[in-house]
Amino acid sequence: MGLKGPKPVPFLGNSIYWLLKPRCFLDIEWGRKYGQIYGIYDSNQPILVVTKPELIKKIVVKDYHVFIDRRMRPTNHFLYRESLSHARGDNWRRIRSIASPTFSSAKIRKMYPIVRQCLRALMTHVVDMECGDCVDLKKMCGNYTMDVIAAVAFGTDANAHNDHSSAFVTSARQILDVDFVRTIIVLLLPKFVVKAIGLKSRVPETAHQFFVDIGRRLINERKSDPDSHRKYNDFIQFLVDARPDGDRDATPAAADVNAFNESEEELAIRRQMLTTGAKKHTLTDDQIVAQAWIFFLAGYDTTSTTLTYCCYELALNPDIQQRLYNEVMASVDSEGEIGYDELMAMSYLDAVLSETLRKYPAAIKLERRSVAEYVLGDTGITLPAGQEIEITTYAIHHNPEYYPDPEKFDPERFMPENKHNIQPYTYLPFGAGPRNCIGMRVALMEAKLCVVHLIQKYMFLRIPKTSVPIKFQISMTTLSPGDVHIGFTKR
Numbered sequence: 001m002g003l004k005g006p007k008p009v010p011f012l013g014n015s016i017y018w019l020l021k022p023r024c025f026l027d028i029e030w031g032r033k034y035g036q037i038y039g040i041y042d043s044n045q046p047i048l049v050v051t052k053p054e055l056i057k058k059i060v061v062k063d064y065h066v067f068i069d070r071r072m073r074p075t076n077h078f079l080y081r082e083s084l085s086h087a088r089g090d091n092w093r094r095i096r097s098i099a100s101p102t103f104s105s106a107k108i109r110k111m112y113p114i115v116r117q118c119l120r121a122l123m124t125h126v127v128d129m130e131c132g133d134c135v136d137l138k139k140m141c142g143n144y145t146m147d148v149i150a151a152v153a154f155g156t157d158a159n160a161h162n163d164h165s166s167a168f169v170t171s172a173r174q175i176l177d178v179d180f181v182r183t184i185i186v187l188l189l190p191k192f193v194v195k196a197i198g199l200k201s202r203v204p205e206t207a208h209q210f211f212v213d214i215g216r217r218l219i220n221e222r223k224s225d226p227d228s229h230r231k232y233n234d235f236i237q238f239l240v241d242a243r244p245d246g247d248r249d250a251t252p253a254a255a256d257v258n259a260f261n262e263s264e265e266e267l268a269i270r271r272q273m274l275t276t277g278a279k280k281h282t283l284t285d286d287q288i289v290a291q292a293w294i295f296f297l298a299g300y301d302t303t304s305t306t307l308t309y310c311c312y313e314l315a316l317n318p319d320i321q322q323r324l325y326n327e328v329m330a331s332v333d334s335e336g337e338i339g340y341d342e343l344m345a346m347s348y349l350d351a352v353l354s355e356t357l358r359k360y361p362a363a364i365k366l367e368r369r370s371v372a373e374y375v376l377g378d379t380g381i382t383l384p385a386g387q388e389i390e391i392t393t394y395a396i397h398h399n400p401e402y403y404p405d406p407e408k409f410d411p412e413r414f415m416p417e418n419k420h421n422i423q424p425y426t427y428l429p430f431g432a433g434p435r436n437c438i439g440m441r442v443a444l445m446e447a448k449l450c451v452v453h454l455i456q457k458y459m460f461l462r463i464p465k466t467s468v469p470i471k472f473q474i475s476m477t478t479l480s481p482g483d484v485h486i487g488f489t490k491r
């Protein structure tokens with residue numbers, strides 16, 4: 001296509017740079033140098049990088065059917081192949097329209113008590129720590145989101161704070177703690193070299209099998225219990241019960257939280273996709289297991305790092321923390337509890353989390369793949385079928401043209417009176433269009449509830465061990481923090 005872009009290294013493309021610097025910083029540098037459309041190479045795979053809002057809208061919403069697939073590395077395991085995030089074309093449409101009602105606000109309200117229960121475990125754990133102690137935020141938030149996602153996706157009590165050797169936690173760790181550098185070396189080296197030196201990036205099959213076994217067992221139990229739909233409010237149950245006339249509020253309304261890109265046009269496209277998507281409105285048992293699995297994989301680390309960054313910024317910004325504390329105290333009841341509607345109505349809390357997701361989007365980029373030849377707006381570029389596309393979220397969120405003083409943590413940007421200043425398709429922490437994050441509402445509920453309960457009891461403090469600025473780990477797709485420590489002191 002003759003695009004500008006960083007010079008690729010033979011066979012390795014530009015991937016070699018990702019070993020040296022976090023990808024998010026490279027995206028900013030390359031965007032400054034090459035503009036809103038440029039080309040990079042992932043090994044020998046050419047990728048079109050797009051950061052122009054009007055073109056993003058075309059790709060992810062208006063012509064989403066041309067860019068219906070996400071860029072995916074080949075995988076044979078059904079847990080991935082059949083999952084929502086990896087599925088392609090009509091298979092994805094079908095799975096998405098069956099799975100969407102499981103994320104309706106009615107269903108999320110039903111899950112609320114499960115999340116509340118996991119929060120109790122977190123609060124008990126925090127009480128057991130000495131106040132004023134140095135808190136390992138990543139670990140604390142990770143244990144909480146592990147408990148939540150195990151409970152809502154697999155109906156299982158992971159007991160992550162207390163039992164680090166439980167089968168659930170160890171199997172999850174084997175899969176989640178993938179060594180990035182090792183993985184990229186395996187991807188970069190020719191296959192025969194990888195084989196010859198016996199390098200493996202794969203996780204042991206027993207870890208995957210553990211989740212397959214739990215999922216299959218639960219589905220059997222639920223299917224043989226005629227009352228299960230009354231007893232359980234987790235994803236497995238919702239997917240077992242999925243019906244063509246499931247909840248109608250599965251698509252977000254224009255006023256929904258974080259729906260910055262959702263005009264009536266986008267909502268209509270999404271609704272149309274969902275209603276035409278499902279010819280056969282059931283999933284096989286293994287397809288249900290694959291969805292529970294991907295909810296676990298996509299929902300654990302993203303929510304945990306978001307919470308980590310949020311508490312970190314509150315520790316660095318005592319004024320913002322105080323204002324949030326005031327809002328929390330005005331919203332909770334005499335027992336310190338809060339209902340779903342009251343939680344969602346807290347505008348400053350919403351602004352704090354939105355700003356966290358702006359400054360630290362857990363996924364640093366979105367990926368799409370064209371299924372047909374396509375003329376890209378008035379750029380004069382014709383994309384071939386199979387063209388990989390990346391939309392560099394982190395770089396967009398840190399562009400001073402859209403967010404003045406982008407390194408400043410400033411929740412004001414997202415207060416109701418200022419939200420209209422945000423240009424559509426420049427705020428993408430959950431992606432956009434019909435293939436956006438299906439778990440957004442769950443993630444926000446889980447994170448907000450956690451902040452509300454922690455801040456009531458503890459003040460977050462910057463301590464000598466708090467690294468400023470925060471350090472990011474080397475990663476291709478996610479914004480993972482290195483160690484993050486802050487102090488907690490009892491209020």
Ligand code: HEM
Nearest residue numbers: 085295298299302303362363430431432435436437439443
């Ligand atoms: C703060 C937390 C989270 C963030 C920042 C986040 C972000 C994202 C992003 C950026 C995407 C890609 C969207 C696109 O390509 O347009 C995505 C997809 C997805 N997310 Fe999330 N996510 C979060 C939590 C969750 C949770 C809790 C779940 C499940 C319970 C979940 C399930 C998924 C799934 C299944 C997909 C693939 C959707 C599809 O291809 O149809 N995510 N997420």
